[in-house]
Amino acid sequence: MPNANDDIQPTPPASEQLSAAQRRAVSELLRVSPVADDLARRFQQAGFRLALVGGSVRDALLGRLGNDLDFTTDARPADVLRIVRPWADAVWEVGIAFGTVGCRKTAREEGVTRAFQVEVTTYRSEAYDRTSRKPEVAYGDSVEEDLVRRDFTVNAMAVALPEKTFIDPHGGLEDLARRVLRTPGAPEASFSDDPLRMMRAARFAAQLDFTVADDVIGAMTSMADRIGIVSPERVRDELNKLLLSAHPCKGIRLLVDTGLADRVLPEIPALRLERDEHHRHKDVYEHSLTVLEQAMALEQDGPDLTLRLAALLHDIGKPKTRRFERDGRVSFHHHEVVGAKLTRKRMTALKYSNELVKDVSRLVELHLRFHGYGTGEWTDSAVRRYVRDAGPLLSRLHLLTRSDCTTRNKRKASALAGAYDGLEARIGRLQEQEELDAIRPDLDGNDIMNVLGVRPGPLVGKAYQYLLELRLEHGPMEHDEAVAALKEWWAAQS
Structure with missing residues (x-):
């Protein structure tokens, strides 16, 4: 499916852009029209209006409309339910308090079956409590009234169905052609109503590779403190969408430059360390963004959060561990350990899952381990421990370690890449020989209890750990060798 870059660049005259966008929109709308028109006719027969709206129209104009369709209507939720229940495969009412009814509709056309996720929302005219981002929902009377409350002009367009009349009261089509994010009204009013829209500005800039209008950036900067009333879960969700986009560094820079990052992810702007007088360390902030971009370039199965x-x-x-040494060097001793702790703390505050917190902090903790490999002098035991410590994260650790090389010195970069190639090759050989992916002692718990004649308890765990250390140090052992080693250990415990 084409992306925003494919559709918009190179930039033709505005009139040609609008014409091309409209042609794409017509093409995309025709693709979904069997579903959209069928639903619209049902609303029309019931005496109501229906329009495709918001992100669905934007994506249609960009030639990237998916199977998630957003509609707006003058019908109240009870009427919407009455209309869609006989039509849809499944209906849910999770958002009905805010005037939204969701449903799923499967349609078959030209031998292809598509499942559409549909949301129908009653025209809204909302009033916000300034101490909360939750609106007091009031229903509106027109689609124009509904559009003015939208976050950005490119999301404030609609197509009335089934006649397919284009509705664009705030110049969203022109902004889309110029790749600019503006708000329908004053950005200060929009962000005061819903501060999460400031995060959404950064997310859309990253997803669509758009420029954010100066007045929007100004409002984000002056109102950054307002993000404090937004729940961590909502901030996290926007941050995830930003990070998984095609241009995450663009969104991150906007968050940092406006001061929003100081409120939601302060560890990132803190990386903008003052350069020491000898300029003997690289810009850690820029380095981190480069590592992110290089990691993205190595992904093979799509975006990896x-x-x-x-x-x-x-x-x-690094900021907490930076030291200026007597010889003029700058050191960051144990910054990977400190960084892992900070990662756990920040991700926990943002309500990430325990599993994701564990995995990301572990990668942060291990990202320097390779640099002890040097010219390949690690023993097989050290290689086994590297694999054991990485566990199921080994493939990601490979990518992170390679991405962490941002030196402009081609000879140094080539040497580092060659060294890591060598380490991966050694891991591959040991994996073939020893099944490194599932390193276990040569005797299991039952074997240990049988050999030692003991019951389950802490002693079995100590014996198991001893045998695991032997396995890591010397590789696989024959059964009789392992039994002999266990008995020798047991004798030494007496």
């Missing part, structure tokens, strides 16, 4: 978070956060321990 775990890897991208680790790449962005891998050096956040």
